[in-house]
Every structure is written in structure tokens, then in C-alpha cells.
Amino acid sequence: xxxxxLELIEGKKFARLREILAEMNPADIATILEDIPERDLPxxxxxxxxxxxxxxxxxxxSEMQQFLIEAFSDKELRDVMDELFMDDxxxxxxxxxxxxxxxxxxxTDAQTRKMINQLLAYPDDSAGSIMTTxxxxxxxxxxxxxxxxxxxxxxxxTETIYTCYVIDKSRRxxxxxxxxxxxxxxxxxxxxxxxxxxxxxxxxMDDKEEVAGQFxxxxxxALPVVDKENRLVGIITVDDAIDVIQEEATEDIExxxxxxxxxxxxxxxGVFATFRSRIPWLLLLMISATFTxxxxxxxxxKLTIFPALIAFIPMLMDTGGNSGSQASVTIIRGISLGDIxxxxxxxxxxxxxxxxxxxxxxxxxxxxxxxxLIDNLVLHTFDPGKQMYEIAVVCLTLFFTVIVAKLxxxxxxxxxxxxxxxxxxxxxxxxxxxxxxxxxxxxxxxAMMILGM
Amino acid sequence: xxxxxLELIEGKKFARLREILAEMNPADIATILEDIPERDLPxxxxxxxxxxxxxxxxxxxSEMQQFLIEAFSDKELRDVMDELFMDDxxxxxxxxxxxxxxxxxxxTDAQTRKMINQLLAYPDDSAGSIMTTxxxxxxxxxxxxxxxxxxxxxxxxTETIYTCYVIDKSRRxxxxxxxxxxxxxxxxxxxxxxxxxxxxxxxxMDDKEEVAGQFxxxxxxALPVVDKENRLVGIITVDDAIDVIQEEATEDIExxxxxxxxxxxxxxxGVFATFRSRIPWLLLLMISATFTxxxxxxxxxKLTIFPALIAFIPMLMDTGGNSGSQASVTIIRGISLGDIxxxxxxxxxxxxxxxxxxxxxxxxxxxxxxxxLIDNLVLHTFDPGKQMYEIAVVCLTLFFTVIVAKLxxxxxxxxxxxxxxxxxxxxxxxxxxxxxxxxxxxxxxxAMMILGM
Numbered sequence: 001x002x003x004x005x006l007e008l009i010e011g012k013k014f015a016r017l018r019e020i021l022a023e024m025n026p027a028d029i030a031t032i033l034e035d036i037p038e039r040d041l042p043x044x045x046x047x048x049x050x051x052x053x054x055x056x057x058x059x060x061x062s063e064m065q066q067f068l069i070e071a072f073s074d075k076e077l078r079d080v081m082d083e084l085f086m087d088d089x090x091x092x093x094x095x096x097x098x099x100x101x102x103x104x105x106x107x108t109d110a111q112t113r114k115m116i117n118q119l120l121a122y123p124d125d126s127a128g129s130i131m132t133t134x135x136x137x138x139x140x141x142x143x144x145x146x147x148x149x150x151x152x153x154x155x156x157x158t159e160t161i162y163t164c165y166v167i168d169k170s171r172r173x174x175x176x177x178x179x180x181x182x183x184x185x186x187x188x189x190x191x192x193x194x195x196x197x198x199x200x201x202x203x204x205m206d207d208k209e210e211v212a213g214q215f216x217x218x219x220x221x222a223l224p225v226v227d228k229e230n231r232l233v234g235i236i237t238v239d240d241a242i243d244v245i246q247e248e249a250t251e252d253i254e255x256x257x258x259x260x261x262x263x264x265x266x267x268x269x270g271v272f273a274t275f276r277s278r279i280p281w282l283l284l285l286m287i288s289a290t291f292t293x294x295x296x297x298x299x300x301x302k303l304t305i306f307p308a309l310i311a312f313i314p315m316l317m318d319t320g321g322n323s324g325s326q327a328s329v330t331i332i333r334g335i336s337l338g339d340i341x342x343x344x345x346x347x348x349x350x351x352x353x354x355x356x357x358x359x360x361x362x363x364x365x366x367x368x369x370x371x372x373l374i375d376n377l378v379l380h381t382f383d384p385g386k387q388m389y390e391i392a393v394v395c396l397t398l399f400f401t402v403i404v405a406k407l408x409x410x411x412x413x414x415x416x417x418x419x420x421x422x423x424x425x426x427x428x429x430x431x432x433x434x435x436x437x438x439x440x441x442x443x444x445x446x447a448m449m450i451l452g453m
Numbered sequence: 454x455x456x457x458x459l460e461l462i463e464g465k466k467f468a469r470l471r472e473i474l475a476e477m478n479p480a481d482i483a484t485i486l487e488d489i490p491e492r493d494l495p496x497x498x499x500x501x502x503x504x505x506x507x508x509x510x511x512x513x514x515s516e517m518q519q520f521l522i523e524a525f526s527d528k529e530l531r532d533v534m535d536e537l538f539m540d541d542x543x544x545x546x547x548x549x550x551x552x553x554x555x556x557x558x559x560x561t562d563a564q565t566r567k568m569i570n571q572l573l574a575y576p577d578d579s580a581g582s583i584m585t586t587x588x589x590x591x592x593x594x595x596x597x598x599x600x601x602x603x604x605x606x607x608x609x610x611t612e613t614i615y616t617c618y619v620i621d622k623s624r625r626x627x628x629x630x631x632x633x634x635x636x637x638x639x640x641x642x643x644x645x646x647x648x649x650x651x652x653x654x655x656x657x658m659d660d661k662e663e664v665a666g667q668f669x670x671x672x673x674x675a676l677p678v679v680d681k682e683n684r685l686v687g688i689i690t691v692d693d694a695i696d697v698i699q700e701e702a703t704e705d706i707e708x709x710x711x712x713x714x715x716x717x718x719x720x721x722x723g724v725f726a727t728f729r730s731r732i733p734w735l736l737l738l739m740i741s742a743t744f745t746x747x748x749x750x751x752x753x754x755k756l757t758i759f760p761a762l763i764a765f766i767p768m769l770m771d772t773g774g775n776s777g778s779q780a781s782v783t784i785i786r787g788i789s790l791g792d793i794x795x796x797x798x799x800x801x802x803x804x805x806x807x808x809x810x811x812x813x814x815x816x817x818x819x820x821x822x823x824x825x826l827i828d829n830l831v832l833h834t835f836d837p838g839k840q841m842y843e844i845a846v847v848c849l850t851l852f853f854t855v856i857v858a859k860l861x862x863x864x865x866x867x868x869x870x871x872x873x874x875x876x877x878x879x880x881x882x883x884x885x886x887x888x889x890x891x892x893x894x895x896x897x898x899x900a901m902m903i904l905g906m
Contacts, residue, residue, distance in 0.1 A: 315742035
């Protein structure tokens with residue numbers, strides 16, 4: 001399919017091209033347009049039917065949008081902008097350089113411009129920033145038939161018609177009515193009698209991640225957004241909630257891997273931008289490893305007397321780090337999904353202690369057997385006759401390290417969240433460094449006690 | 454609110470309780486019921502209006518569902534099951550022990566039972582396993598008015614009415630019509646003329662994660678599912694797609710943290726189940742650390758001559774591990790989101806080489822300065838006059854380790870995917886172990902060359 005289209009573009013067979021594209025989905029057209037030379041873009045874009053052109057425009061990435069806007073005449077720009085929903089317009093303006101944004105705003109009427117500026121003012125992570133201002137509003141005195149008339153009248157220009165919002169004169173939200181309700185009631189029924197007054201809504205300044213969570217919990221198609229005076233100012237549709245859910249998951253994953261989150265996909269992020277998102281944590285974690293280095297330096301002299309102990313340092317540190325990050329990642333995800341709160345701290349600790357106990361017993365036991373079988377009999381790097389005490393040191397350290405690692409891993413994210421830090425950032429990248437230091441301290445102290453170093 | 458309800462339960466004020474609960478959202482009622490003693494559960498459940506009771510039942514976790522089913526009379530069980538949508542029924546049966554599942558099936562009629570058994574047969578990760586079989590089907594000869602009549606007739610029992618499916622006599626899917634289309638057309642229009650024939654659909658055996666990705670891409674509310682003969686067998690609604698998106702993100706996060714994925718939330722997973730999901734990778738990674746141990750053992754004698762080198766082992770291993778996991782996690786997420794495919798391998802490698810070069814230059818330079826300023830002047834653990842060559846060894850190792858770590862990190866997930874393994878499982882937990890071993894080999898070889906060990 002894409003090859004056929006590229007051929008048509010090269011052959012300049014625009015009539016046939018228009019026919020094919022008109023039948024396609026906007027998202028698919030946008031994907032194809034990514035692969036054609038930029039100079040052909042305006043031509044192809046102009047042959048699309050007006051409404052479809054606007055839908056394709058929304059699906060493009062911001063570089064392509066900017067390129068097209070700069071190629072558009074004022075009239076073309078106005079035509080595209082007129083077809084867009086308010087939330088998409090705001091998203092596009094938000095991504096553009098100031099001069100391009102200004103030009104877009106100049107092509108809109110005063111009222112729209114005011115609305116856009118209001119929406120642009122909402123913080124990036126707020127419900128207000130992802131809402132759209134086009135929705136079906138009804139009065140509670142209307143009949144079902146009148147409601148359908150209103151849907152027919154303004155429905156073409158709203159993103160969803162399936163949930164309608166019943167408001168009073170000062171635009172306060174009184175209830176919601178779905179088209180399903182409308183269809184299943186008599187035409188003469190009054191909206192006020194059939195509307196659902198038990199409304200789930202968000203405030204403009206609510207965190208958008210929490211709002212997206214409401215969609216998951218309540219299986220909604222749209223959620224009304226009200227301002228401080230409880231006036232309805234917009235709605236959030238389920239497709240935008242899905243985007244938020246995916247973005248937040250990606251962000252959490254990036255933070256857990258010590259990467260500064262970015263909102264662009266892999267290939268859209270330049271080499272230098274990728275470098276900048278990765279280097280801060282690498283530097284910070286490298287420098288914080290000075291602590292582990294200092295701990296080892298302290299014991300340097302003693303390690304030269306028992307050199308066999310050095311070989312176990314990576315295994316102890318890694319096992320501690322893995323144990324800790326298992327706990328922290330589980331808790332961080334639980335916090336994100338709303339399963340775990342600060343009040344659960346002691347429940348979490350109690351559970352993790354028991355899990356840690358099972359894990360550390362198993363690991364210590366398996367390690368004991370492994371030393372006797374693999375390291376002793378296969379690799380001959382270990383002599384249980386001479387190094388009996390060293391076995392004890394390693395297995396005991398393993399036991400205590402895993403328990404401490406799990407406890408640090410499970411408490412740190414919850415405490416970070418409590419004091420207002422992002423659990424994913426504060427907890428995950430640091431776990432390894434903290435647990436490394438702790439495991440070395442445990443190791444050397446155990447060695448001193450048992451080996452009398 | 455929950456406190457008030459708990460008080461009403463304790464005071465056995467069931468009339469008032471029924472009034473309050475009847476106004477609440479099913480998901481919220483289920484949350485409250487989690488906190489009441491199990492023995493009160495059947496009583497509270499019985500006072501709920503029939504339809505609401507079924508909706509609450511769906512929102513409960515499987516332990517509560519099982520407890521209730523065991524407390525239900527056959528008639529009560531039948532009443533609840535009659536109200537459920539097919540996909541929810543199948544999900545519930547799927548979670549129950551065989552005896553309970555059998556009892557549920559006995560309460561359904563032969564036709565429903567056949568349908569349930571068909572749905573149960575779809576693999577867990579297939580589109581078929583999350584679809585529902587209740588939807589609005591239309592004929593293409595119907596008028597808009599007839600379509601509305603059909604929606605009114607069967608709409609109460611379908612999960613969504615907003616997308617209707619036009620099928621022929623052998624149930625092959627011809628097109629879709631939305632209620633918005635129906636509302637915006639004349640009553641006498643014929644469905645065949647207004648339906649959209651450019652349909653996005655899934656096959657029953659498609660991967661459910663990919664299907665959920667379609668919802669994100671095309672902003673749909675429902676997606677039709679067809680069998681091998683292209684007959685419409687069900688639909689997937691957007692709320693189930695959201696659940697899949699969240700589950701898959703959680704699974705990826707767990708796998709990256711070396712945890713076997715589980716589909717239950719943190720507190721719903723028992724201590725032993727949590728232990729079992731964490732211990733396999735801990736054991737495997739601990740045992741694979743034998744390699745790093747063996748590498749160090751090999752150099753033990755030489756390390757006692759240059760004991761200062763030991764202190765840098767944790768820093769080098771951690772920085773390598775962090776660099777590698779930054780790359781692998783980015784690529785794994787990109788694969789999950791459909792941004793990166795096998796064909797992109799060389800593009801990825803080329804990008805990562807450049808990013809790695811920037812990172813490793815920076816890290817080596819900062820480490821050089823850090824050694825001279827902090828370790829030398831502040832900590833006095835390092836003497837640049839005597840240990841000039843050791844500085845060179847550490848900084849060079851850092852440089853090469855970061856580059857190799859990023860390359861391993863970016864290629865491993867793509868190769869894992871290509872040979873049919875899960876990128877998240879195969880790549881992420883192993884990165885640290887592989888990079889540890891590589892960084893030690895680089896370290897000791899550089900040391901041998903420069904220090905002439």
C-alpha cells in the first residue's frame with residue numbers, strides 16, 4: 001500500500017492518489033507522509049479533502065506540522081485550524097516556536113484566541129491542559145426530542161456526542177445524559193428526570209495522570225472538567241486519557257532507568273537530546289560511587305590479606321541491587337496505579353520483610369551449595385577446607401544484604417512520595433548506589449567479626 | 454463516605470444503606486466492600502438493585518467473587534450471571550477453581566455455555582480472550598429509522614451501542630456505522646449508503662497488546678473482531694483496551710526489574726507468590742555472577758600488588774550497568790510502543806554509538822577531574838603523583854565500558870525480539886551481568902597494558 005502511494009506521488013497521478021487517500025484512515029496517511037520528501041508534502045496535503053486534511057494534520061509530528069504551516073497561505077492555515085478541535089489546536093500551538101504560534105493565533109477570531117490562551121495557561125500536567133472545550137450541553141428542561149435536535153445541530157463540531165452535559169444558567173454542571181439514555185427513553189421525557197446526577201468529574205488543576213486513572217476505574221468515554229466555581233469548562237475524552245496513560249508509563253520506565261523523561265519517540269529525539277537526558281544521572285551515580293570506593297579503600301589493606309573476598313564483591317552488590325530494585329519497582333508501579341499509599345507503609349514493610357526472609361534464606365542456601373559444588377569442584381577457585389569461614393562470611397552477608405535491600409527498596413519510594421518527590425526518580429536510580437554501599441559495609445563488618453580481620 | 458456506610462452496615466440500617474448505595478458508582482461500592490468483614494458481604498450484596506449488583510460483582514477481585522458465588526443460591530447465581538456481559542462472565546470463570554467454574558456453567562443455558570467455552574478456548578494474550586459477543590448488528594438494507602429501532606430493542610444488553618456493525622447473511626463484516634452517523638442522517642437513508650467500509654478490525658488470534666495499540670493509534674471506542682472466515686464474532690471495547698495497556702506496561706516494568714510478571718495487584722499477591730515471582734531471576738543472576746567472580750579470581754594476585762584498583766570496581770561496574778540499562782530500557786519501550794522494529798537495528802546502533810561517545814567522553818573527563826579534586830584533595834585516597842597511570846587505567850576503562858554497554862544494551866532487546874524471545878525478559882535483567890563481566894575484562898586488560906601487570 002505505501003509503495004503504491006509513493007509511486008503515485010512520483011508519477012504525479014494526483015486524481016488517483018486523492019481517491020485512494022480519501023478512503024484511508026488519517027493516522028495511516030500521516031505515517032505514509034513521514035516517508036515522502038518534505039518538498040512534496042504541501043502538494044499531497046492540498047489534494048486531501050478539507051476535513052480529512054485537518055485530521056491528518058493532527059496526527060503528524062510537530063516538525064512536519066511546522067513545515068506545513070510555514071508553507072501554508074494564511075487562508076490555508078485558517079481552513080485547517082477551523083476544522084481542528086480546540087484541544088488539538090492548543091497542543092499544536094504549544095509545540096511551535098513563538099513566531100509560528102503567533103501566526104496561528106493571528107488567523108483565529110478574538111473569541112477563539114482568548115479561549116486558546118486560557119487553555120495554554122494550564123500547567124502541562126493538569127487536566128485543563130488535555131481537555132477540549134467543544135461538547136454537547138443541554139438544559140434540564142429540554143425533552144429527549146429537543147436534546148436530539150441540539151445534538152444534530154452542534155454534534156458535527158464536537159469531539160464526542162455520546163455523553164451530554166446538563167448545565168444551569170451559570171454553566172454549573174447538574175448532571176449527565178448519555179445518548180444511550182436518550183435512545184432508550186420516550187421522546188417526551190424531560191432531561192432533568194432522566195439525567196444522572198451522580199457525576200464523576202475533574203477540576204482543571206487536577207493531575208492529568210490521576211484523571212486518566214479515573215477512566216480506567218470507571219470505564220468512561222468522557223469526563224467533565226469544572227473550574228473553581230464548579231462551572232463546566234471542558235471535557236476530556238477517552239482517547240486523550242489513553243495517551244496520558246502511555247506517556248506516564250513511558251515516563252516511569254525512563255525514570256526507573258535513570259533517564260530524564262522526554263515526550264518524543266526514540267527516533268524523533270536527536271543524539272544530543274538523548275545524551276542530555278541520560279548524562280545527568282550517569283554523572284550523579286558515578287560520583288556517588290565515590291562512597292563505595294571509599295568503603296573499599298578503607299579495607300584495602302585487609303583485603304590484600306584475604307584476597308578471595310574481592311571476587312565476591314560483584315555478586316554481593318548485584319544480588320543486593322537486584323533485590324532492592326525488585327521491591328522498589330513493584331512499589332513505584334503500585335503507587336502509580338493508585339494501589340499503594342503512604343498509609344500502607346507498615347503493611348508494605350511487613351510484607352516485604354517476609355518476602356525478603358524467604359528470598360535471602362534461599363539465596364544464601366543456594367550460594368552455599370554453589371560454592372561447594374561449582375566453585376570448589378568445577379572451577380577450583382574455592383577450597384572449603386581452608387576457606388570455611390569465608391563461606392560463612394559470604395552467605396551471611398548475602399542473607400543480611402537482601403533483607404536490607406528489600407526494606408530500603410520498599411520504603412524509599414513511599415517516603416519520596418510523602419515528601420513530595422517523584423517516587424520513580426528518587427527511588428529507583430538511587431537504590432543500586434545505596435544498596436551497594438550497604439552491602440559492602442555489611443560484608444566487611446561480617447568479615448571482621450568472623451575472620452578477625 | 455466509606456465510614457458512614459460502614460456505620461450503617463454495623464447498625465444494620467439496610468433501607469438507608471440501599472438508598473445510598475443505589476446512587477453510587479459500582480467501582481466505588483466494590484472498593485468499600487473490600488473493607489467490610491467477609492461474613493457481611495452476602496447481606497450487603499443482596500440489598501443492591503439487581504443490575505447494580507451485577508456491575509459491582511464485575512468490579513470485585515476474584516477472591517471476593519468466589520466467596521460470594523459459594524454463598525449464592527443457584528437462583529441468585531443465575532440472576533447475577535444473566536446481567537453480566539459475555540466478556541466479564543468469561544473473565545470470572547477463568548479465575549475460578551474448577552468446581553466453582555463448573556457450577557457457574559451449570560446455571561447457564563446450553564447456547565450460552567457453548568459460547569463461553571468457545572471464548573475460554575482463546576489464548577490469554579489473544580484478541581479473542583478480551584472480546585465481548587454482545588454488539589449491535591445491522592443489515593445494509595435497513596434505514597436509519599430501522600437501525601434506531603434495532604438499537605432500542607437490543608441496546609440494553611450490549612456493552613456499547615455507539616458503533617454498529619453491518620453484516621451480511623453469513624455474518625461477514627461489511628461496514629460500520631456510528632450512532633453519530635445515524636443521528637446526522639435523514640431517517641430514510643439506507644445503512645448501506647452511509648456505512649464506512651474502510652474498517653479497522655482484528656482477528657481473534659491477534660496479540661491483544663497490538664490490538665490495544667490500534668485503539669491508541671486510531672482513537673476508537675470499539676474494534677470488531679473477526680474469525681478466520683472473516684465472520685464477525687465479537688467486539689473489543691475501549692475500556693478493555695485500556696486495561697490491556699496498563700497490564701502490559703506493568704508487565705514490561707516487572708520484567709525489566711527481573712520479576713516474573715503477575716496479573717494481581719501488590720496487596721492481592723500473597724507473600725509466597727511474591728517470593729516465587731522474584732526468586733528465579735535473583736538465583737539466576739546470582740549464579741551468573743560466578744563469571745565476574747572468576748574474572749576477579751584470575752587477577753587476584755595482581756590486584757594485591759595494585760590494591761587501589763579494587764576500590765574502582767563498583768564505580769566501573771555500576772556506571773557500565775546504568776549506561777547499558779538506559780539504552781536497553783529505551784529500546785524495549787520503543788519496541789513495545791511499536792516505534793522500533795528489527796529493520797531499525799543499524800539506525801539504532803548508529804544513534805547509540807554517537808550518544809555513547811558523548812556520554813563516555815563526559816564521564817571519563819568528569820571522573821578525571823573528580824579524582825584530582827575529591828579523591829586527591831578532599832578524601833586523600835588518591836595520589837596523582839604516584840598513581841598517574843592508575844588514573845589513565847580508570848578513565849580509559851570508563852570510556853570503553855560505557856560505549857560497549859550502550860551497544861550491548863541497544864542490540865540485545867532487538868535481537869531477542871527477532872529470535873522470538875521477549876525483549877524485556879531477555880535483555881533487561883541480563884544487561885547488568887553481561888556488562889559487569891565486560892567492564893571487568895576491559896578494566897584488567899587496560900591495567901595489564903598500562904601498568905604492565
